[in-house]
Amino acid sequence: MKRTIAILLTAILLLCAAGTALADGLFPLSEPMTFSVVVKQGAQDLSTDYGEKKCYQELSAKTNVVIEWMPFKSTSYAEKVTQMIAGNTLPDAFAGGSFDVVNNYEVLLDLTPYLEEYMPNWNRYLNENPLIKDMLTMTDGGIYCLPVAAGPNDSGKGLSIINTGMLYVNDTFLANYLDGKIPSSIEELHDALIIARDNDINGNGATDEIPLLACNNYRGGLDDMFRFFGVPLYTSNYTAYTDETQKNVEFIADKDNYKEALTVLAKWYEEGLINTDVYSMTYDDYSTRFYEDSSMVAFCINYCPDMCFKDGLSNWTPIVYLENGDHEKLVMSHSDFEALEGMAVTTACKNPEVLLSFIDAINDDFETWAQWRYGNKDEIWCYAEDGEHYYTYLMGAALDSGLAYGKYRQTYSAHLNGLSYGGIYELLKLDDPKTEVKGAGRAFFYKTVADQLDDATIHYTVVRHGYWDADQLEELSDKETEINTYCNRFKAESIVHGITDETWNTYLSTLKRMDVDGYLDLFNEYLTRND
Amino acid sequence: MSTKSSAGILKQFRRKVLSNWMLYLFVLPTLAYIVIFHYLPLYGIQIAFRNYKPARGIWGSDWVGFKYFIKFFNSYNFYEIVRNTLIISFMEMLMFPMPILLALVLHYTPIAWLRKFTQSVTYAPYFISVVVLCGMVVAFFSQSGIVNQISLKLGGQAVDYMNYPKYWRALYVGSGVWRQTGYSAVIYIAALAGVSPELHEAAIVDGANRMQRIWHIDIPGILPTIVILLILRCGRVMSVGFQKAYLLQNDLNLEVSEIISTYVYKMGLQKGQYSLSTAVGLFNNIINFLLVISVNKAANVLTGSGLW
Secondary structure, eight states: OHHHHHHHHHHHHHHHTTTOHHHHTOOSOSSOEEEEEEEEEOTTOOOSOGGGOHHHHHHHHHHOEEEEEEEEETTTHHHHHHHHHHTTOOOSEEESOOSOHHHHGGGBOOOHHHHHHHOHHHHHHHHHOHHHHHHHBOTTSOBOOEEEEOOOSGGGTTTTGGGGOEEEEEHHHHHHHSTTOOOOBHHHHHHHHHHHHHSOTTOSSSSOOEEEEOOTTTTTGGGGGGGGGTOOOBTTBOEEESSTTOOOEEEOTTSHHHHHHHHHHHHHHHTTOBOTTTTTOOHHHHHHHHHHOOTTEEEEEESOHHHHOTTTTTTEEEEOOOBOTTOOOEEEEOOSEEEEEEEEEBTTOSOHHHHHHHHHHTTSSHHHHHHHHTOSBTTTEEEOTTSSOEEEOOOTHHHHHTOOHHHHHHHHSOOSSSSSOOOOGGGBOSSOGGGOSTTTOSHHHHHHHHHHHTTOEEEEOOOOOSOOOHHHHHHHHHHHHHHHHHHHHHHHHHHHHOOOHHHHHHHHHHHHHTTHHHHHHHHHHHHTTTO | OHHHHHHHHHHHHHHHHHHTHHHHHHHHHHHHHHIIIIIGGGGGGGGGGEEOOTTTHHHHSEEOTTHHHHHHHHSTTHHHHHHHHHHHHHHHHHTTHHHHHHHHHHHHOOOHHHHHHHHHHHHGGGGSOHHHHHHHHHHHTSTTSHHHHHHHHTTOOOOOGGGOHHHHHHHHHHHHHHHHHHHHHHHHHHHHHTSOHHHHHHHHHTTOOHHHHIIIIIHHHHHHHHHHHHHHHHTTTTOOOHHHHHHHOOTTTHHHHOOHHHHHIIIIITTTOHHHHHHHHHHHHHHHHHHHHHHHHHHHHHHSOOOO
């Protein structure tokens, strides 16, 4: 039955992707053809040989295309790519982004002539997502790279939200001290934090309780708290879209509700409700604390739980939002894609049509796509019994490996490198009982988040991606760095050392001197550059 | 006449080279190293005056004159980061005598095993990587760190030192002293060993105490070494190390911890603005170069010692 459904699903996707390279007979090649591809290795990717990944091996066997993968760690990827470009030792392609396309597009291949003929899947995807296509298009009309695409959010409401960093409550604390009732307002959260501070919640007799644990070096730390005050702040980005067209931004860090958030958080810090090292703690310290013992923590702000911690935060429940007076109920979500620079073919590639067809074939059918995107079938994803859906969680060999979901996924899949596009979230089965194993997969959290969304407004994070004149982009980038650095500083100082009307007014006048208005004008000019 | 004299000089030079060819052979690798790795790359300085794009290469990138220098000077935090850099650098300069003092203490320690033990203990931190060192500083001086634990036991209050700008410079310089002093003392220990014992014997006969011997014999004996190292140190005034400052930096101490090198890293390297990075580097080196010349001149006048 399962097999029949799988074949049916595959067939549907194949039909959608009419005219693929595999179907058209380009593959398999009569002779193996080798390409060199530099790839960004994710921080959680433990693989030592990219060529060992099953998803690649299977597609390589089908097509006779051999890839010599050159994995660079994400921390040094951008520098090494620049060195390769400067030293003219170009590979056939870069996958993984984070390189300066605007200033280096001369060594990259314009993909537009190849899209229709050799990349029907990507061509369709870009035509269905004109905003992404618009952002990808360089000033000369060419498209020089594919995006790292997360897929449209409207069909996967709630799915990208947890990627931003979110407030979680410790289930043990919740059961023992709050009778299982998740705080629903900012006042209730404050009361719960005081309970955590004044009680020995881990029962060790020591006063080591941390009511709210956050780490500024990790997903913006306390930034997620600001949305409870109607401030759409996302990891130190101080601009927000004014409407759904995503063509206009405003500055959010000079508004009264921003000041109110700072004032409340400063009070909480003074009351000992927030860890004192929130701004000095390193990510390693933060994750070590969870690895060793997090029973003294009542609430924490964390990223997608399965990515970071050994137990996948199996003892934690996300809190999507809190009521707070008249403030808008906001949740933050990624925009339609995660990064612009996913994969680019260089001018050194002698047979770009073959390589591009190979890349496109990743998206030919559902199973191939899922293997590249998630990892091996029946280890990290499998079909739901209804055959129309699939779900993702650790099973079989993956569960035995002892790796967290996220680590397993990155190690055995190709992860997000612009090789496959996302967006088949609507096929994810969220209410399958198997997904309700905390820590074993992400779907449980997707579902928990989706269940709590109700009438919340989803605010998309501002993604300053897209090409423009290099000098203007540089000016925009410089202004943004200076303003963001100053805002980060003021935010940290206000929370830790307190905020007064005097410091707030000085801050506002400094922002004026830093020409925030000019920065916004430039930003909005950029967003409407192609209109 | 002059041609004849030039030919004579050349002949004499050739004869000297041939007669000492083994010595010149020894010098050759060093000379090659300096030329290849220190002089040839100087052509890259032009990146500071071009809008460098890796895809076009250095020679293919457009000339933009002093654009990136002006951009640096006009940056909003220019004065703050230059001020921070200079303050840290001068605080480090104030610590310059620490290895000299350690060398003197070790030199006058009569118990051999204690001297060796102390030297090993003070030398060892040099081998700790900067990353680990910074991790130790953050851990020791955090709210629950060992420093606060001791402070609490003694009846004091716990302070998260990394949250206050006023402690940052002291932590930066102090950790540097802890890591570097033992290593830097080695050269002074060697210099002290070269001071003639006869001078000390004569001073002892004349009734000089230990402090007088240090002041009148040891210090003058190692003065040329001190002066040379001081001049070289002045050549790094604008080049405060990036790694440690960046690793100890957070949003709360940014007003004192943002220095030129961290700024260049954020604005230049992270954003791929290599021309800006080169321009700032060149600016720093010009200041450093001028300082070396000035201090060398001053040292020549004051002490009679110098690099040249």
